[in-house]
Amino acid sequence: MDNHLVGAAGQEEEKTGSIGSFHPTTWDSVLCMLLKTSEPSAQVCSVRNGFGPTAACTWLYTIKQGKVLGVPFRNLDLSKCTLSPRRIFVLLNVLPLSTEGLKLGSSAVQGQALPLLRNFLEKLGTQQEQEGGGASRIKHLRFAERSIGPLEAPVVFSVLPSFLETLDLEGNVLGSAEMEALAQATRAGRLSCLQSLNLKSTRMNDEKMEILSSAFAEAKPLKIECLLLCRSVFGSGETFSSLLRRDTLSFLQELQLNYCSLSTAVWRALAERLKAGELPSLESLGLEWGWPPGELDQEALVSFAGALVRSAVPRLKNLNLKGVWANRHAGTALVSALRSDEVPHLETVDIEVSCESEETARVLGSGEGLEFIRSLDTNLDGQAGVEFLRAVMSAPKKPSWEELTLAVYRMGDGGGIDAEIWTALAAALDMGRLSSLHTLLFIHETDDDDDGEEFKLPVSQTSDAEGGGGGQFFDVFRGVSLPVLSEVTLDDAGFTDRDLAWLGEGIRAGKYPQLTKLSIRGNNFGRAGMEGLFGGVRESQGGLLCLGELGLGFSRAGEGAASLAGALRSGKMPGLSWLMLRATGWDDEGMRMLGEAVREGHMTQIVALFLGGNTFGREGMDVFFGAVSASEKGFPSLELLILSGSPVLEDGPGAAGGGIAALSQNLRLEKMPCIVCLELSNCSLTNEGMRLLGEAFGEKETPSLTELHLSGNPFNEEGLTSFLEALQPQSLPNLKRIPWNEPGNEASVPPWKNELIMNAKEAGKLRSLNVSS
Numbered sequence: 165m166d167n168h169l170v171g172a173a174g175q176e177e178e179k180t181g182s183i184g185s186f187h188p189t190t191w192d193s194v195l196c197m198l199l200k201t202s203e204p205s206a207q208v209c210s211v212r213n214g215f216g217p218t219a220a221c222t223w224l225y226t227i228k229q230g231k232v233l234g235v236p237f238r239n240l241d242l243s244k245c246t247l248s249p250r251r252i253f254v255l256l257n258v259l260p261l262s263t264e265g266l267k268l269g270s271s272a273v274q275g276q277a278l279p280l281l282r283n284f285l286e287k288l289g290t291q292q293e294q295e296g297g298g299a300s301r302i303k304h305l306r307f308a309e310r311s312i313g314p315l316e317a318p319v320v321f322s323v324l325p326s327f328l329e330t331l332d333l334e335g336n337v338l339g340s341a342e343m344e345a346l347a348q349a350t351r352a353g354r355l356s357c358l359q360s361l362n363l364k365s366t367r368m369n370d371e372k373m374e375i376l377s378s379a380f381a382e383a384k385p386l387k388i389e390c391l392l393l394c395r396s397v398f399g400s401g402e403t404f405s406s407l408l409r410r411d412t413l414s415f416l417q418e419l420q421l422n423y424c425s426l427s428t429a430v431w432r433a434l435a436e437r438l439k440a441g442e443l444p445s446l447e448s449l450g451l452e453w454g455w456p457p458g459e460l461d462q463e464a465l466v467s468f469a470g471a472l473v474r475s476a477v478p479r480l481k482n483l484n485l486k487g488v489w490a491n492r493h494a495g496t497a498l499v500s501a502l503r504s505d506e507v508p509h510l511e512t513v514d515i516e517v518s519c520e521s522e523e524t525a526r527v528l529g530s531g532e533g534l535e536f537i538r539s540l541d542t543n544l545d546g547q548a549g550v551e552f553l554r555a556v557m558s559a560p561k562k563p564s565w566e567e568l569t570l571a572v573y574r575m576g577d578g579g580g581i582d583a584e585i586w587t588a589l590a591a592a593l594d595m596g597r598l599s600s601l602h603t604l605l606f607i608h609e610t611d612d613d614d615d616g617e618e619f620k621l622p623v624s625q626t627s628d629a630e631g632g633g634g635g636q637f638f639d640v641f642r643g644v645s646l647p648v649l650s651e652v653t654l655d656d657a658g659f660t661d662r663d664l665a666w667l668g669e670g671i672r673a674g675k676y677p678q679l680t681k682l683s684i685r686g687n688n689f690g691r692a693g694m695e696g697l698f699g700g701v702r703e704s705q706g707g708l709l710c711l712g713e714l715g716l717g718f719s720r721a722g723e724g725a726a727s728l729a730g731a732l733r734s735g736k737m738p739g740l741s742w743l744m745l746r747a748t749g750w751d752d753e754g755m756r757m758l759g760e761a762v763r764e765g766h767m768t769q770i771v772a773l774f775l776g777g778n779t780f781g782r783e784g785m786d787v788f789f790g791a792v793s794a795s796e797k798g799f800p801s802l803e804l805l806i807l808s809g810s811p812v813l814e815d816g817p818g819a820a821g822g823g824i825a826a827l828s829q830n831l832r833l834e835k836m837p838c839i840v841c842l843e844l845s846n847c848s849l850t851n852e853g854m855r856l857l858g859e860a861f862g863e864k865e866t867p868s869l870t871e872l873h874l875s876g877n878p879f880n881e882e883g884l885t886s887f888l889e890a891l892q893p894q895s896l897p898n899l900k901r902i903p904w905n906e907p908g909n910e911a912s913v914p915p916w917k918n919e920l921i922m923n924a925k926e927a928g929k930l931r932s933l934n935v936s937s
Contacts, residue, residue: 237260237262237263238262238263238264238265239263239264239265239266239267239304240259240263240265240266240267241267242255242266242267242268242269242271242272243267243268243269243306243308243311244269244308245269245271245272246271247271248271248276249271249272249275249276249277249280250276250280252271252272252277252280253272253277253280253281253284256272256284257284261301263302264301264302264303264304265302265303265304265305265306265330266302266304266305266306267306267307267308267332268281268305268306268307268308268311269307269308269311270308270310270311272311273307273311273312273316273320274311274313274315274316278315278316278319278320281319281320282319282320282323285320285323285324285325286323288301288302288325289323289325289326289327301327302325302328303327303328303329303330304328304329304330304332305324305325305328305330305331305332306330306331306332306334306362307320307332307333307336308335309334309335309336309365310335310336310337311336312333312336312338312342313336313337313342314339314341314342317338317341317342317345317346318341318342318345321342321345321346321348321349321354322345322348322349322352322354324349324354324355325354326353326354326356326357327357328354328355328357328358329357329358329359329360330358330359330360330362331355331358331360331361331362332360332362333362333363333366334362334363334364334365334366334392335364335365335366336366337366337367338363338366338367338368338372339367339372340371340372340375343372343375343376344375346376346379347375347376347378347379348379350376350379350380350382350383350386351379351382351383353383355383355386355388356383356386356387357387358386358387358388359387359388359389359390359415360388360389360390360392361388361390361391361392362390362392363391363392363393363396364392364393364394364395364420365394365395366396367396367397368393368396368397368398369396369397369398369399370397370398370399370400370402370403373393373396373398373403373407374402374403374406376407377403377406377407377412378406380407380412380413381406381409381412384409384411384412385411385412385413385414385415386412386413386415387415388413388415388416389415389416389417389418389445390416390417390418390420391413391416391418391419391420392418392420393419393420393421393424394420394421394422394423394424394450395422395423395424396421396424396425397424397425398424398425398426398427398430399425399427399429399430400427400429400430401427401429401430401432401433402433403430403433404430404433404434404437405433405436405437408434408437408442408443409437409442410441410442410443410444413443414444414445415445416443416445416446417445417446417447417448417479418446418447418448418449418450419443419446419448419449419450420448420450421449421450421451422450422451422452422453422484423452423453424451424453426451426460428460428461428464431460431461431464431465431467431468432464432467434468435464435467435468435470435471436467436471438468438471438472438476438477439470439471439476440476441475441476441477443477444477444478444479445479446477446479446480447479447480447481447482448480448481448482448483448484449477449480449482449483449484450484451483451484451485451488452484452485452486452487452488452514453486453487453488460488460489462490462491462492462493462494463494465488465490465494465497465498466493466494466497469490469494469497469498469500469501470497470501472501472502472504472507472508473501473504473506473507473508474506474507474508474509475506477508478508479508480508480510481508481509481510481511481512482510482511482512482513483510483512483513483514483515484513484514485498485513485514485515485516486514486515486516486539486541487516488515488516489516489518490515490516490517490518491518492518492520493520495517495518495519495520495524496519496520496521496524498515498517499517499519499524499527499528499534500524502515502533502534502536502537503527503532503533503534510536511536512536512538513534513536513537513538513539514537514538514539514540514567515537515539515540515541516540516541516542516569517540517541517542518542518543519542519543519548519552520548521548522547522548522551524548525548525549525551525552525555526551526552526554526555527555528540528542528552528555529551529552529553529554529555529556529559529563530555530556530558530559531559531563531564531565532559535564536564537564537565538564538565538566538567539565539566539567539568539569539602540565540567540568540569541568541569541571541603542569542570542571543570543571543573544570544571544572544573544585544589545572545573545585546573546581547581549572549573549581549585550581550584550585550588553585553588553589553591553592554588556592556597556598557588557591557592557595557597559597562596562597562599563597563600565600566600566648567600567602567648568598568600568601568602568603569602569603569604569605570589570598570601570603570604570605571605571606571607572585572586572589572604572605572606572607573607574606574607574608574619582619583622586621586622586635586636586637587622587636589637590622590636590637590639590640590641591640593640593641593644594640594643594644596644598644598646599644599645599646599647600648601646601648601649602648602649602650602651603649603650603651603652603653604649604651604652604653604654605651605653605654606653606654606655606656606657608655608656608657619656619657619658620635620658621635621636621637621638621657621658621659621663622635622636622637623635623636624636624638624639626639634659634660634662634663634665634666635658635659635660635663637663638659638662638663638664638666638667639666641666641667641670642666642667642669642670642673642675643670643673643675644670644675645675646675646676647677647678648678649676649678649679650678650679650680650681650710651679651680651681651682652676652679652681652682652683652684653681653683653715654683654684654687655683655684655685655686655687655715656685656686656687657684657687658687658688659684659687659688659689660687660688660689660693661688661689661690661691661692661693661696662693662696663687663689663693664684664687664689664692664693664694664696664697665692665693665695665696665697665700666696667696667697667700668696668697668698668699668700668701669696669700670700671697671700671701671704671708672699672700672701672703672704673704674704674705674706676708677706677709677710678710679708679710679711680710680711680712680713681711681712681713681714681715682708682711682713682714682715683713683714683715683744684715684716684719685715685716685717685718685719685744686717686718686719687719688719688720689719689720689721690719690720690721690723690724691720691723691724691727692724693724694721694723694724694725694727694728695724695727697727698724698727698728698730698731699727701731701734701736701737702730702731702734702736704736706736707734707735707736707737707738708736708737709736709737709738709739710739711737711739711740712739712740712741712742713740713741713742713744714737714740714742714743714744715742715744716728716744716745716748717744717745717746717747717748717774718746718747718748719748720748720749721745721748721749721750722745722748722749722750722751722754722778722779723749725750725751725753725754725757725758726757728757728758729754729757729758729760729761732758732761732766732767733760733761733764733766735766738766738769739769740767740769740770741769741770741771741772741801742770742771742772743767743770743772743773743774744772744774745773745774745775745778746774746775746776746777746778746806747776747777747778747810748778749778749779750775750778750779750780750784751778751779751780751784752780752781752783752784752787753784754780754784755780755783755784755785755787755788756784756787756788756791758788759787759788759789759790759791759792760791762788762791762792762795762798762799763791763792763794763795764795765795765796765797767799768797768799768800768801769801770799770801770802771801771802771803771804772802772803772804772805772806773799773802773804773805773806774804774806775805775806775807775820776806776807776808776809776810776818776843776847777808777809777810777818778818779818780818780819780820781818781819781820781822781823782819782822782823783823784820784823785820785822785823785824785826785827786823786825786826788826789823789826789827789829789830790826792830792835792836793826793829793830793833793835795835798830798833798834798835798836799835799836799839800837800838801838802836802838802839803838803839803840803841803868804839804840804841804843805836805839805841805842805843806843807820807827807842807843807844807847808820808843808844808845808846808847808873808876809845809846809847809848809876810846818846818847818848819847819848820844820847820848821844821847821848821849821850821853821877822848822853824844824849824853824856824857825853825856827857828856828857828859828860829860831860831861831864831866832860832863832864834864837868838868839866839868839869840868840869840870840871841869841870841871841872841873842869842871842872842873843871843873844857844872844873844874844877845873845874845875845876845877846875846876846877847877848877848878849874849877849878849879849883850877850878850879850883851879851880851882851883851886852883853879853883854874854879854883854884854886854887855883855886855887855890857887858886858887858888858889858890858891859890861890861891861895861896862890862891862892862895865892865894865895865897866895866896867896867897867898868898869896869898869899870898870899870900870901870932871899871900871901871902871903872896872899872901872902873902873903874902874904875903875904875905881916881920884916884917884920885920888920888921888923888924888929891924891929891930892929893927893928893929893931895929896929896930896932897931897932898932899930899932899933900932900933900934901933901934902921902930902933904917918935921933921935922935
């Protein structure tokens with residue numbers, strides 16, 4: 165049997181009743197049984213030897229002919245299909261009548277596929293009209309990202325079937341011309357049955373939204389129930405004033421503006437539209453993130469809060485304001501609006517609130533009348549923070565929150581309020597009232613009035629009895645199950661080895677199964693704390709499988725290098741991608757231990773590795789990068805490597821530059837194929853080191869590298885010259901920055917550095933370099 169589906173496009177005609185060069189019934193007896201339990205996918209249709217597309221066509225044809233009963237085929241995803249356009253449309257022409265959803269990728273849209281797609285869509289529309297429903301009726305049409313562009317949009321949009329209910333264009337960059345084509349399709353009635361329009365990540369802005377809004381107004385009323393505009397940029401209030409109108413979008417139930425850049429004017433316009441009752445059917449409103457942060461006028465949020473009344477949005481059920489920080493009086497206004505008797509019958513609300521008054525804090529903490537809040541982000545600072553936690557504990561029942569973020573601020577009052585907050589936080593945890601804790605942050609803001617004293621947690625009575633210093637908080641924390649806890653950032657929180665050991669006990673008991681980030685930089689722990697923490701990881705049944713980011717910097721973590729290396733080698737932290745060990749006293753022996761974890765393949769997921777400001781030198785560099793070279797995979801995911809010393813640290817510049825030969829060998833062997841940024845500032849890099857580094861880049865292209873930091877090193881004109889002479893034009897094709905000045909070191913750059921760099925750029929060796937960097 166011929167396994168090839170069809171010849172090249174335009175070279176072979178298919179016979180009636182056949183698919184390509186064979187009759188589909190050849191496969192019926194084999195496929196009928198398979199059809200009962202599965203359906204074709206993009207992968208099945210992409211097998212390169214011809215078996216996949218052949219089987220897929222027969223698969224669909226057999227269903228279409230009614231040879232297999234009980235197989236209600238609904239959707240086909242060809243977004244990753246690698247077949248030729250001709251084969252793809254042979255496949256589409258045998259779609260069963262039950263097919264409702266279709267997703268297409270660039271192979272089915274661009275180039276030679278475009279006229280075939282046009283014919284296919286035209287045929288869908290005309291057959292439906294002529295046969296009264298006897299043809300395939302694709303209701304849901306989706307295009308994979310980057311499949312629709314300036315050439316495709318006018319063609320595809322002009323033949324969209326008028327019975328479409330879903331049009332998904334997410335991830336396709338649509339310019340003004342493409343939006344004009346969609347607007348024209350709207351005016352022509354091609355979106356007359358559309359219920360869902362997905363324009364996420366299409367780079368929508370005021371100009372393009374105005375084009376579409378005008379078309380919507382001309383084609384009104386539309387049946388759109390779901391409008392997705394996430395990751396757009398809107399600055400003009402007029403944009404929403406013209407879009408959100410009752411006579412145009414009277415059926416709109418869901419409006420998603422998550423991760424959009426929305427100006428204050430847009431927020432005000434949105435509030436006005438809501439207050440005017442222009443969206444009477446609205447049930448879900450997504451405004452997550454509210455980027456850019458810090459620029460939103462809080463009065464606009466007050467105005468928005470005033471629109472949350474039944475008379476304006478009678479059907480509103482779901483409101484997402486994550487990332488939209490309602491500060492002080494805006495927070496008070498929002499909480500008051502949500503507790504008002506006039507609020508709609510809300511079901512889920514996500515908010516971020518900073519309480520201005522103790523009363524607002526008590527109301528929020530008690531949860532009374534706010535049972536619909538599912539995600540809450542709030543500050544614990546001052547007396548309001550204490551009152552919030554007291555209300556949590558005194559409430560008749562546990563809060564209904566599913567996700568809670570708490571940011572604990574240090575007040576710097578000599579320990580009074582700070583101690584009260586941490587004591588109350590420990591008590592609330594101990595009562596089981598904060599089991600929804602998702603993120604815990606410690607914000608240590610310093611100012612001119614800071615007393616300069618190290619912050620210390622309230623001491624636990626347990627630690628006194630056991631003869632060691634430990635905080636009440638971690639004494640409680642170790643015994644509390646927190647099933648959704650994702651982030652713990654307690655930098656400069658003043659905890660000790662005993663605190664870290666208690667945290668390890670909680671990990672050993674599996675109390676934090678979803679922990680993805682742990683940052684404990686700037687705390688007073690060393691060998692004992694590291695063993696307590698990572699001993700808990702090693703001995704736990706499940707480990708920290710979700711942990712992606714670990715911050716141990718500015719501590720004595722280097723004393724416990726063996727403990728961290730052991731946890732890595734145990735395989736209990738397989739997803740670790742960010743490892744921050746800056747200024748931890750990490751020495752040559754610590755580098756050897758870390759290297760063993762690399763050699764055994766336990767650090768393949770590492771994306772960023774911070775090793776700067778430490779005490780290791782040439783020996784540590786040789787043994788670590790020697791292990792990387794000897795490993796099978798090396799650092800396949802590594803994008804950021806920081807080996808820089810720092811002139812502001814007591815130990816002065818690092819000595820990593822002495823081991824540059826080992827690092828250079830890694831580059832030659834492509835053990836860091838994805839490296840984007842390499843920081844070697846202040847690491848005692850000499851002329852010889854520069855020569856070795858240049859030769860490595862010259863012998864092996866490194867197209868991923870965009871930043872190379874070399875400032876603060878003792879090499880001179882000879883060293884930079886040897887580095888640049890060793891490069892080939894293709895060595896660093898995408899290098900954009902070689903910054904010579906680091907923050908805190910503003911000395912003028914010697915003229916010879918800029919001159920040599922400019923000469924290399926003119927010679928085509930650094931063609932992408934931004935010389936102003």
